[in-house]
Amino acid sequence: MAKIVVTAPQLPAALDLLSEHQVVGGDHFMDREELAQNIQGADALLSSLSDPLDAQMIQQAGPQLKVIGQCAAGFNNIDLQAARQANIAVTTTPGVLHEATADLAFALLLQVTRRTGEAERLVRAGKAWRYDHTFMLGMGLQGATLGIVGLGQIGEAMARRGAAFGMNILYSAHSDKDTSRIGGKVRRVSNDELIASSDVVSLHCPLTNETRHLIDADALNSMKESAYLVNTARGACVDEKALASALQKGQIAGAGLDVYEDEPAISPELMRMENVVLLPHIGSATRPTREKMSALTARNILAVLEGRQPENQL
Numbered sequence: 001m002a003k004i005v006v007t008a009p010q011l012p013a014a015l016d017l018l019s020e021h022q023v024v025g026g027d028h029f030m031d032r033e034e035l036a037q038n039i040q041g042a043d044a045l046l047s048s049l050s051d052p053l054d055a056q057m058i059q060q061a062g063p064q065l066k067v068i069g070q071c072a073a074g075f076n077n078i079d080l081q082a083a084r085q086a087n088i089a090v091t092t093t094p095g096v097l098h099e100a101t102a103d104l105a106f107a108l109l110l111q112v113t114r115r116t117g118e119a120e121r122l123v124r125a126g127k128a129w130r131y132d133h134t135f136m137l138g139m140g141l142q143g144a145t146l147g148i149v150g151l152g153q154i155g156e157a158m159a160r161r162g163a164a165f166g167m168n169i170l171y172s173a174h175s176d177k178d179t180s181r182i183g184g185k186v187r188r189v190s191n192d193e194l195i196a197s198s199d200v201v202s203l204h205c206p207l208t209n210e211t212r213h214l215i216d217a218d219a220l221n222s223m224k225e226s227a228y229l230v231n232t233a234r235g236a237c238v239d240e241k242a243l244a245s246a247l248q249k250g251q252i253a254g255a256g257l258d259v260y261e262d263e264p265a266i267s268p269e270l271m272r273m274e275n276v277v278l279l280p281h282i283g284s285a286t287r288p289t290r291e292k293m294s295a296l297t298a299r300n301i302l303a304v305l306e307g308r309q310p311e312n313q314l
């Protein structure tokens with residue numbers, strides 16, 4: 001029987017599959033101290049994207065730790081080099097969450113360009129309104145340009161949605177991608193051209209040294225004043241202070257955010273802005289998607305423990 005530490009609340013879809021083993025946790029978030037204690041002697045970790053799995057934490061585990069099953073697509077919280085050195089397999093959950101995450105990214109795009117958050121707040125506040133030809137005008141999507149940073153599975157799913165709404169698609173990536181499933185006009189450009197030419201810039205890249213603060217003050221300054229930023233990737237891909245300042249100065253038209261640099265904290269300036277939509281990191285949060293993520297993570301862990309190749313090893 002293996003000791004499997006589950007660092008955060010989990011669904012039965014994962015816990016049931018692991019029930020033959022000694023499962024520690026799974027019903028609450030472990031802070032650094034609790035995780036550091038529980039990881040000692042663990043054979044496997046079912047981790048969540050905010051766990052501090054740095055070199056120190058990984059060393060704390062001991063030589064028996066064989067697998068970190070991260071229940072997320074992103075893995076910027078894990079020191080991969082330290083894991084590799086310690087011979088620990090790290091797995092993630094691609095292939096099951098891209099459609100749900102792209103749905104949410106497109107919801108943010110629609111919300112911010114059509115001002116639905118602002119409009120709903122007005123109605124709920126009981127403010128006076130009537131049908132008015134000149135009231136609450138937003139941006140149209142037909143013929144507008146959607147710039148996708150990172151055309152992986154989620155970026156491609158977002159591009160398909162944009163094309164279906166009549167948007168022209170620009171993307172930036174390290175290499176040309178197969179765009180045959182997207183339809184409409186699609187072109188690969190540099191990050192700089194994408195940022196300067198898009199009506200909506202949507203981030204779908206992992207957080208790496210290269211993408212940290214990719215959207216900084218200069219990038220925001222080079223965006224169109226009428227353009228919007230959507231971020232469902234990682235908060236630190238955007239310099240949040242620079243974003244608040246650009247929005248205050250009217251350098252861009254608005255932002256739709258699901259992730260934050262220091263989440264769950266959010267810059268107070270952003271909280272006050274009507275042209276900003278703020279969601280609590282729920283990109284993949286549909287029940288079927290989260291159940292698939294849970295089951296896949298558990299299967300990955302069991303595969304490594306049983307000496308088989310997991311589906312999604314990094």
Ligand code: GLV
Pocket residue numbers: 049071072073074075097233283284
């Ligand atoms: C969510 O942000 C994920 O990486 O799965």
